[in-house]
Amino acid sequence: MISENVETKTPYGKPSGIIRVGELCGERVAFLPRHGEDHTIPPHKVPYKANLSALKSIGVRHVIATCVVGSLRKEIRPGAFVVPDQFINFTWGRDDTYRVDRQLVHLQMAESYCEHVRNIISREIKAMNVNYRIKGTVVVIQGPRFSTVAESKMFALWGGDIVNMTQYPECFFARELGICYGVVATVTDYDVGVPSLISMRTESVDAVLKVFHRNTKATLSLIQRLASASKEITDCVCATNRIAEYYKLANIDSS
Numbered sequence: 001m002i003s004e005n006v007e008t009k010t011p012y013g014k015p016s017g018i019i020r021v022g023e024l025c026g027e028r029v030a031f032l033p034r035h036g037e038d039h040t041i042p043p044h045k046v047p048y049k050a051n052l053s054a055l056k057s058i059g060v061r062h063v064i065a066t067c068v069v070g071s072l073r074k075e076i077r078p079g080a081f082v083v084p085d086q087f088i089n090f091t092w093g094r095d096d097t098y099r100v101d102r103q104l105v106h107l108q109m110a111e112s113y114c115e116h117v118r119n120i121i122s123r124e125i126k127a128m129n130v131n132y133r134i135k136g137t138v139v140v141i142q143g144p145r146f147s148t149v150a151e152s153k154m155f156a157l158w159g160g161d162i163v164n165m166t167q168y169p170e171c172f173f174a175r176e177l178g179i180c181y182g183v184v185a186t187v188t189d190y191d192v193g194v195p196s197l198i199s200m201r202t203e204s205v206d207a208v209l210k211v212f213h214r215n216t217k218a219t220l221s222l223i224q225r226l227a228s229a230s231k232e233i234t235d236c237v238c239a240t241n242r243i244a245e246y247y248k249l250a251n252i253d254s255s
């Protein structure tokens with residue numbers, strides 16, 4: 001149950017909204033609406049840097065993000081949940097590092113998401129009566145426009161499974177801050193490049209919303225299961241090793 005509103009300031013500006021902090025299944029949880037209270041912040045304007053910094057400042061150690069995606073493959077049907085394990089960044093011009101000037105650090109991103117969080121999401125989602133895929137590559141586009149047919153076909157040829165506008169740089173900021181980050185993606189429709197299904201892409205916003213609302217209940221149920229399982233993540237590489245060295249170099253408090 002949500003019990004407290006927390007207003008935060010960060011060196012990178014205000015986050016998308018007030019953070020709601022409370023208890024869920026015996027665990028302390030925080031909720032931050034990525035697109036703002038009224039869903040008015042478009043993907044390319046989301047203050048990703050401030051959002052992750054704000055969550056870090058109140059002690060958040062694990063982030064389970066939700067997002068909606070389009071499918072680049074026939075077999076990934078609208079209504080399915082996908083737990084991506086890789087991303088391809090196709091955004092441009094977004095501020096995407098906390099790195100300070102003249103301190104060159106290259107962070108590992110071979111595994112794009114926290115494997116502990118992914119494993120727990122995958123385990124819990126398997127126990128639910130839903131369609132799911134526990135692997136997938138998400139192509140992150142700049143937005144706010146959707147892809148052209150040529151772009152969409154190219155993304156599929158690259159190995160992309162789903163397409164989205166918010167996964168980058170959100171997941172990378174989490175990595176820089178030593179936060180374990182995973183995502184549950186809801187497939188709302190097919191992207192325009194999926195052969196013979198092009199008409200479905202532009203069918204209607206109503207059709208997309210219908211799928212989204214149908215999956216919302218399942219998503220909330222999944223979040224509850226994940227909250228009670230989060231205690232299982234006690235020691236993760238996300239917060240150690242090379243990242244700790246980075247903080248030492250950058251003189252940033254990562255505790």
Ligand SMILES: [Zn+2]
Nearest residue numbers: 114180236238
């Ligand atoms: Zn982790």
